[in-house]
Amino acid sequence: MAETILVTGSSRGIGKAIALYLAEQGFDLVLHYRQRQAEAEAVAESIHAQGQQARIVQFDVADRQQCAEKLTQDISQYGAYYGVVCNAGLTSDTVFPAMTDTDWDKVIHTNLDGFYNVLKPLVMPMIQRRKPGRIVTLSSVSGQMGNWGQVNYSAAKAGIIGASKALAIELAKRNITVNCVAPGLIETDMLDGLPLDEMTKAIPLKRLGKAREVAAMVAFLMSDDAAYITRQVFSVNGGLC
Numbered sequence: 398m399a400e401t402i403l404v405t406g407s408s409r410g411i412g413k414a415i416a417l418y419l420a421e422q423g424f425d426l427v428l429h430y431r432q433r434q435a436e437a438e439a440v441a442e443s444i445h446a447q448g449q450q451a452r453i454v455q456f457d458v459a460d461r462q463q464c465a466e467k468l469t470q471d472i473s474q475y476g477a478y479y480g481v482v483c484n485a486g487l488t489s490d491t492v493f494p495a496m497t498d499t500d501w502d503k504v505i506h507t508n509l510d511g512f513y514n515v516l517k518p519l520v521m522p523m524i525q526r527r528k529p530g531r532i533v534t535l536s537s538v539s540g541q542m543g544n545w546g547q548v549n550y551s552a553a554k555a556g557i558i559g560a561s562k563a564l565a566i567e568l569a570k571r572n573i574t575v576n577c578v579a580p581g582l583i584e585t586d587m588l589d590g591l592p593l594d595e596m597t598k599a600i601p602l603k604r605l606g607k608a609r610e611v612a613a614m615v616a617f618l619m620s621d622d623a624a625y626i627t628r629q630v631f632s633v634n635g636g637l638c
Contacts, residue, residue: 406485581634
């Protein structure tokens, strides 16, 4: 029987690429979305076409009560997950003097609080499986080096790195690894409207990354071959930092 992995924010972009790649590796998926039901259903159909199982859960990762209710309900019915990929996130970019309370709060609540809201109801059931497990969180190059117009996003993504490293220590004795993947500039709609030609010049490899290249790193960290890797941050950024 295939192991099951939850991927948050898996209806599009990097999350979608991760879910599809994991299905290729023989995992069953729990696909999470907040608003894009039709897109999540299309991802599920693609996974079914690969011969793997996929089911869909809908909630806002920034809503603690909603996360707890939906995730507890799912694992009560189907059992605890082998793995979790905390991918869901958003940006609200502006220079700090112009940043509003809403710009700050929605980015922190989704990107950083989402780490707690999603993992809190899932970690104890993972421990109680008494089997190896995997947690992969998504940070960003912005969380490693900071980025203009992203004080809020950089703060959240840096926080994810610290939280992941601390959680890795706590779960190591349970054979549950926790690692972080930090993408750089990846070809997704999050880059729409940005001066990509200028931004690409700063990347040593002189191109944007592909979502599948991030997915490949996540899939490796979910594999048996990564059993001795925990508390690490893996940059997928073309040498940007």
